Amino acid sequence: TPASFGLVISNIPGPKTPLYLNGARLDALIPVSVPMHNSPINMTAIGHDQLMTFGMVAASERVPGLQQVADALEVALVELEKAQKRRRLA
Numbered sequence: 555t556p557a558s559f560g561l562v563i564s565n566i567p568g569p570k571t572p573l574y575l576n577g578a579r580l581d582a583l584i585p586v587s588v589p590m591h592n593s594p595i596n597m598t599a600i601g602h603d604q605l606m607t608f609g610m611v612a613a614s615e616r617v618p619g620l621q622q623v624a625d626a627l628e629v630a631l632v633e634l635e636k637a638q639k640r641r642r643l644a
Contacts, residue, residue, distance in 0.1 A: 561595050562587075568602040585609035595620070 566585060573580040585598035586609050594616035598609045608627060612620045 559593055561597065562590055562593050564596070564598040566598065566600040568600045570601070570603065572603045582607050587611055589613050595623070 564585075564587065568583055580602070582605070583600045583602045584607055585600045587596040587598045589596050589611055594613040596611050600607055600609075608624075610620060610624060610627075612623075614620070617623075
């Protein structure tokens, strides 16, 4: 059947405080998911200790340019951070 949507996006709220294991601080939570049937790309974001980490998984034969998506996401996040700083100064 044709895909009803081509992109699945998930946001998982994580702990707002740092986590430790035997004194070692957890630096990042890296989300991993799977593309669903007929939806070839999955993007998941997870928050942790005031940070946000993104994971992307795609069916390579259907989404050959996943690195371009990741690069564009990085550019968009930098723009968002700049806009947020401008808003705080206003």
